Amino acid sequence: MSEQSFLAGKHRHHGNIAERMVHGLQQVMEHALDAEAISATPGLLQQLDPRIKLLSLLAVLAATLLASQLTTLLLLFVLAVVLALASQISLSRLYRQAWLSVLLFSGMLALPAIFMVPGERLLTLPLLHWHITRQGLSSAAFLLGRAEVSASFALLLMLTTPWMHVLKAMRSLGVPVLLVALLGMTHRYVFVLLQTASQMFEARRSRLLAPPSGRMARQLVASTSGVLLGKALQLSNEVHMAMVSRGYRGEVYLLHNFHTRKRDWCALLLALALPLVIVWNHA
Amino acid sequence: MSTPVFALDGVSYHYQQHAALHAVSLEVAAGSRVALLGANGSGKSTLLRLLDGLYFATAGELRAFGEVLSEAALADETRHYAFRRRVGLVFQNPDVQLFNPTVFDELAFGPLQLGWPEAQIRSAIDASLQQFGISHLQQRAPHRLSGGERKRVALASVLIMQPEVLLLDEPTAALDPASQSEVIRFLQESQGQGRTIITATHDLDSVADIADHVIVLADGQVAAQGSPADILSDHALLARTHLLHAHPHRHADGQVHSHPHQHGHRHDHGTNAGRYRRFGMGRS
Amino acid sequence: MFSGDRPEKGKRMHIPDGYLSPSTCAVTLAIALPFWLLAYQRAKRLLHTRLVPLFAVFSAFSFVIMMFNLPLPGGTSGHAVGMGIVSIVLGPWASIIAISLALLIQALFFGDGGISSFAANSLNMAIVGSLVAWGSYRLLAAGAPLASRRRVVAAGVAGYLAINASALLAAIEFGVQPMLFHDASGTPLYAPYPLSVAIPAMMIGHLSFAGLAEMLLSAGLVAYLQRAHPALLAGSANITTAGSRQGSSVRQLWYGLAGLMILSPLGLLAAGTAWGEWGAEDFANPAAVRKSSGHLACMPCRIALRRACPDWPVCGPPPSPTMPRPSFTARPLAMCCPPCLVPG
Numbered sequence: 001m002s003e004q005s006f007l008a009g010k011h012r013h014h015g016n017i018a019e020r021m022v023h024g025l026q027q028v029m030e031h032a033l034d035a036e037a038i039s040a041t042p043g044l045l046q047q048l049d050p051r052i053k054l055l056s057l058l059a060v061l062a063a064t065l066l067a068s069q070l071t072t073l074l075l076l077f078v079l080a081v082v083l084a085l086a087s088q089i090s091l092s093r094l095y096r097q098a099w100l101s102v103l104l105f106s107g108m109l110a111l112p113a114i115f116m117v118p119g120e121r122l123l124t125l126p127l128l129h130w131h132i133t134r135q136g137l138s139s140a141a142f143l144l145g146r147a148e149v150s151a152s153f154a155l156l157l158m159l160t161t162p163w164m165h166v167l168k169a170m171r172s173l174g175v176p177v178l179l180v181a182l183l184g185m186t187h188r189y190v191f192v193l194l195q196t197a198s199q200m201f202e203a204r205r206s207r208l209l210a211p212p213s214g215r216m217a218r219q220l221v222a223s224t225s226g227v228l229l230g231k232a233l234q235l236s237n238e239v240h241m242a243m244v245s246r247g248y249r250g251e252v253y254l255l256h257n258f259h260t261r262k263r264d265w266c267a268l269l270l271a272l273a274l275p276l277v278i279v280w281n282h283a
Numbered sequence: 284m285s286t287p288v289f290a291l292d293g294v295s296y297h298y299q300q301h302a303a304l305h306a307v308s309l310e311v312a313a314g315s316r317v318a319l320l321g322a323n324g325s326g327k328s329t330l331l332r333l334l335d336g337l338y339f340a341t342a343g344e345l346r347a348f349g350e351v352l353s354e355a356a357l358a359d360e361t362r363h364y365a366f367r368r369r370v371g372l373v374f375q376n377p378d379v380q381l382f383n384p385t386v387f388d389e390l391a392f393g394p395l396q397l398g399w400p401e402a403q404i405r406s407a408i409d410a411s412l413q414q415f416g417i418s419h420l421q422q423r424a425p426h427r428l429s430g431g432e433r434k435r436v437a438l439a440s441v442l443i444m445q446p447e448v449l450l451l452d453e454p455t456a457a458l459d460p461a462s463q464s465e466v467i468r469f470l471q472e473s474q475g476q477g478r479t480i481i482t483a484t485h486d487l488d489s490v491a492d493i494a495d496h497v498i499v500l501a502d503g504q505v506a507a508q509g510s511p512a513d514i515l516s517d518h519a520l521l522a523r524t525h526l527l528h529a530h531p532h533r534h535a536d537g538q539v540h541s542h543p544h545q546h547g548h549r550h551d552h553g554t555n556a557g558r559y560r561r562f563g564m565g566r567s
Numbered sequence: 568m569f570s571g572d573r574p575e576k577g578k579r580m581h582i583p584d585g586y587l588s589p590s591t592c593a594v595t596l597a598i599a600l601p602f603w604l605l606a607y608q609r610a611k612r613l614l615h616t617r618l619v620p621l622f623a624v625f626s627a628f629s630f631v632i633m634m635f636n637l638p639l640p641g642g643t644s645g646h647a648v649g650m651g652i653v654s655i656v657l658g659p660w661a662s663i664i665a666i667s668l669a670l671l672i673q674a675l676f677f678g679d680g681g682i683s684s685f686a687a688n689s690l691n692m693a694i695v696g697s698l699v700a701w702g703s704y705r706l707l708a709a710g711a712p713l714a715s716r717r718r719v720v721a722a723g724v725a726g727y728l729a730i731n732a733s734a735l736l737a738a739i740e741f742g743v744q745p746m747l748f749h750d751a752s753g754t755p756l757y758a759p760y761p762l763s764v765a766i767p768a769m770m771i772g773h774l775s776f777a778g779l780a781e782m783l784l785s786a787g788l789v790a791y792l793q794r795a796h797p798a799l800l801a802g803s804a805n806i807t808t809a810g811s812r813q814g815s816s817v818r819q820l821w822y823g824l825a826g827l828m829i830l831s832p833l834g835l836l837a838a839g840t841a842w843g844e845w846g847a848e849d850f851a852n853p854a855a856v857r858k859s860s861g862h863l864a865c866m867p868c869r870i871a872l873r874r875a876c877p878d879w880p881v882c883g884p885p886p887s888p889t890m891p892r893p894s895f896t897a898r899p900l901a902m903c904c905p906p907c908l909v910p911g
Contacts, residue, residue: 004583005679017638024634029426031677036427061683065589068750098678106583113759117745119752135752139745139759146585146757154584154678162422163676164384178619184384185623186630186668187676191426192378193624193631217638222787225632229656229788230796236624238379240617241337245374246441247367247396249360250616255391255404382620 004105004147006097006155007031017217018205025198029191031097038159043087045160049264050169056271057157063274064149070138072278073145080152087160098151106147110140163187168256181252189235193228200224286349288313288448288479289334293343296329296503303329304503306343311481313447316474318494319483320514322525326503327483328375331450334481335372368397371446375453377433381425386417386436389425393444407443415439431462438469448479455486467492485526487515499524580737580769580777581673582688584681586758587740588748595740596686599667602694606663614661622661626668629653633669637780645780648733650696651704651726652788656799659701666693687740691733700729700785713797719790726785727778731770734777738762738769 007027039046045053060076067073084094119135157166164184171180204220287310296304304326311317321327332338333345339354346352347366357363371393374380383389390411394404412418415435425433434454441449454470455463470493473480482493490497491511499507499514501524507514514520521527587595611618632649639645654662667689673679680688707721742762745755760768792799 004581005673005677007677007679017636020636024636025631028634028677032424033427035676036424057682061584062589064585065592065683068756102583106585110759113755116764117753117755117759119754135754136759139749139755142754142756143585143759147583150584150681150683151678154675154682158676158678163424164388164422166675167384182619182623182626182668183672184388185382185619186626186672188382188384188425189378189624189627190630190672191424193627194634195426197631197635214638214640218783218787221635221637222784222791225635225652225784225788226791226795228628228631229652229792229799232624232628233656233796233799235379236617236621238374238376239382239620239624241332242372242374242379242382243392243620244616245335245337245367245372246393246444247364248392248616249363249396250618251396252619253395254388255395255401382623 004101004151006101006158017220018201021201022198022205025194025201028194032163032191035159036162038089039162039165041088043089043160045083045087045156047263048160048267049258049260050161050165051172051258052260052264052268052271053157053161054166054169054173055268057153059268059271059275060153061150063278064146064153066275066278067146068278069281070141070145073142073149076149076274077145077152080149080156083156084152087156089156089159093159094152094155098155099148102147102151103144106144110143113140113143165258168254168258171254172256172258177252177254180254185239189232192235193232196231197224197228200227285313287311287346288348290346290349291333291343292345294333294340294345295342296326296333296338297341298329302503304333307503307505308343309498309505309508311479313479314477315479315496316470316494317479317481318490318497318511319481319500320485320487320490320497320524320526321483321500322485325500325524327500328452329503330500331372331452331481331483334448335370335450336366337372364397367393368444369446370448370450371441371444372450373437373441373452373454375456377425377430377437380437380440381433384424385421386412386423386425386428387421389436389440390421390443393440397444411439411443429462430458431465434458434462434466438466446478448481449473451480451482453483453485455484455489463489487521487526490515499526501525580688580691580734580773581670581680582684582691582737582740584683586681586744587684587687588744588757589683590748591740591744591757592683592686595684595690599686599690599694602663602690603667606660609660610664621657622664622668625653625657625661625665626672629666630669630672632784633673635784637784639776639779639783645776647726647781647784648692648696648730649784650692650729650733651700651722651781651785654697654701654729655704655722655725655785655789656792659697662697662701663693666697687737691736691740695736696729696733699732700725703728713800714793718793718800719786722789723782723786726781730778730781731773734769734773735766738766741765741769 048056060079064073064076067076081091081094084091114132114136115130117133117136117139119133121131122134122137123132124130125132161169167180167184170183171177201220201224289309289311291307291309294304294307295302307326307330319327319330329338333340334347336347336352336357339345339352344351348369350356350362352366357366381389383392387408390408391404394407399407408421412421415438417432417435417439420428420432420436425436428436438454451470454466458466467489470480470482480493484490484493494511497507497509497511497514498505499520506524507517507520518527610622614621629649632652633646635646637645637647648666650662650666653665657665670680670688670693671685674682674685674688704721704725707724708718711717711721739762741758741760742765744758745761748756750756758765789800
């Protein structure tokens with residue numbers, strides 16, 4: 001079982017610690033490349049304005065959280081599937097990057113609830129005498145359903161929008177420019193440090209003939225982290241100088257050019273309608 | 284003679300009790316192309332950062348454009364922007380130089396900081412992208428660029444501000460030969476455009492192409508100054524300042540021996556057609 | 568033996584979307600906001616223009632650290648969050664921001680941790696984790712020479728306490744969901760397990776494996792820094808203590824922490840029903856429930872929660888509402904879903 005993340009459904013790798021680390025770090029970079037490639041294909045979501053997409057994602061997430069009926073979650077799930085198909089994103093990718101990892105994680109987590117939540121008994125397991133309750137079944141379905149729907153929509157946004165567009169959309173929606181600039185730079189240096197870490201593990205990989213003992217492996221991770229920490233400090237000092245050299249005095253500015261069209265506003269209206277309809281149904 | 288771009292008088296810089304530069308005095312004339320030649324740790328990068336107002340002299344006086352360059356002077360907003368506009372530094376490490384998420388944002392960073400109007404920034408970005416042949420890369424993240432592309436973006440990110448003085452830290456380091464010659468060609472072409480260019484390097488091969496004046500640094504001090512021809516022919520100086528090295532190697536005639544030499548290709552070394560150029564024999 | 572199939576026991580607590588109710592998300596955001604603002608103001612005052620590059624690079628650092636899979640004694644492996652080491656080197660305020668940023672990128676870009684639960688995750692790991700790590704390290708390492716063994720131990724303990732404080736908070740957030748948010752028939756709408764299950768489930772994993780990963784990484788890194796960059800431990804990069812009145816900031820910190828501990832359960836509950844008003848009849852079919860005579864896993868929980876959940880047919884060790892990490896290892900399914908029920 002693996003943790004719920006867009007990376008989790010990818011193929012696994014066995015080997016010594018250095019090999020697995022290199023492989024794991026490569027997966028992160030592959031995900032970034034995949035996202036970049038997909039966001040450049042012509043599809044429905046790719047053509048929408050990033051700001052509208054971001055707002056719509058938030059509205060859909062709110063709808064998913066507010067839904068109090070399983071059919072609502074099912075409809076939202078169908079919506080995610082339709083949007084994926086209209087955006088040239090294969091369902092096998094959704095399955096690999098979202099559905100499977102959510103199923104393995106949240107599904108596994110929800111399973112005991114079937115028996116543990118008290119309520120109306122539907123079935124009793126022979127021998128074990130565990131009772132499956134109606135409330136248990138539906139609470140497990142709620143947990144899994146919400147997690148699946150949210151992950152699907154979040155993945156759709158990520159795959160159809162370049163990271164920088166997500167950030168600039170945040171900026172034009174009122175997120176402080178400092179936070180937006182920080183997220184952009186953090187993302188940039190995630191890749192720098194991932195590459196550094198990969199290279200360090202790569203260098204050790206060839207020298208680890210026998211599987212290292214636990215102690216050795218821990219020392220390897222600690223010393224790699226230590227080198228990385230030293231590098232992080234040095235980088236932050238030098239990057240600061242590079243920024244000052246180009247006029248930086250503590251304020252960050254960004255340029256963006258997004259053009260909203262009619263269909264962007266239609267998408268936003270539809271997305272905003274979802275949580276409203278759900279809340280209204282409630283009342 | 285007009286005011287020198289930089290005038291250093293007994294400038295020292297100490298870093299945590301360690302003297303990185305010691306009593307350096309020199310002048311850089313406007314429009315000149317200067318090579319700062321020195322081995323690793325000789326103080327080249329420190330000197331460039333002093334010239335760019337990133338470090339400040341712990342002793343002595345550094346004047347830029349006739350005015351004293353100090354932390355207090357740059358604290359003034361107007362003077363800060365004026366200085367940053369006139370002097371640009373390209374860092375050696377592209378991970379340091381390119382800190383923005385995309386090429387487009389990288390080019391926009393300096394002009395945005397200088398407060399240019401948006402229309403002007405956009406047209407400057409377009410012109411820069413054209414000039415450096417990187418239009419197709421504008422939405423690319425820096426980690427998705429090749430070494431040569433990174434260097435072009437790095438140069439563009441500084442030159443977009445049209446600085447009068449360009450400081451370059453090891454511009455050809457860690458580049459493949461084709462990208463190296465691209466950078467050198469760019470520096471050759473900048474000759475006579477009125478821009479002052481100071482290049483820190485230890486690549487002896489390119490010095491004659493990129494500089495009219497050479498300053499040799501060793502152990503934080505100026506070891507020698509002169510024309511490229513004079514400096515490059517002074518092998519005792521080059522050996523003393525660790526700019527030449529010696530290890531056993533084979534010449535075209537099959538002979539294996541050891542003497543100070545430098546690696547590189549040149550079209551003009553006559554009969555010595557091998558990969559190694561021997562300095563004991565002088566430049567042909 | 569170290570093999571490719573080293574089971575992953577050390578877990579983290581990135582809460583995904585859908586586990587917390589909208590009001591819990593809103594309450595955690597309301598609690599996290601002042602801490603973010605305070606951290607930002609403190610850091611800005613001390614860092615000036617260095618703030619942006621320092622935060623960006625250290626967020627990236629903690630992001631990468633969270634990817635590292637640390638082999639643990641006993642043939643398992645786990646992941647650290649890095650709040651221990653970032654707090655020790657940069658101080659708690661920078662650590663709060665750096666780790667929050669790393670969590671935001673994980674949530675948005677990698678789907679690791681939810682978007683709606685971002686504030687809750689930040690509160691647990693970045694805010695409480697950093698403050699606990701920094702406070703306990705300062706307390707334990709006070710006056711110790713830079714190269715002393717005590718600093719290594721202090722860092723290990725700080726990491727261990729920090730991750731467990733985070734886990735406890737996450738468990739409380741999970742555990743209040745079924746009490747407060749269920750439909751008319753008693754179906755929990757979000758995380759389904761009550762405090763009596765969520766707390767032991769979270770804490771068993773964290774007191775053992777995940778806590779160990781954080782402990783080993785913090786201690787190992789401090790030991791490494793003692794050899795390679797002793798200046799970093801001397802507080803040269805610690806933006807909180809450098810040049811500020813140490814005494815008062817420590818005191819303020821403890822006030823803040825104490826306040827937080829009081830506020831967070833109250834805040835979570837304020838959104839729904841108050842403690843005293845809640846009872847089993849709120850969400851269960853009493854007839855069905857009372858027939859089963861379950862018992863609770865942990866003694867203190869049992870006492871504390873006797874009133875809150877009198878009839879849950881549960882005993883430990885229940886399945887953990889934590890997540891194992893993405894995986895450079897495969898994990899036998901059996902390990903993540905141990906039998907957790909006692910026949911009623």
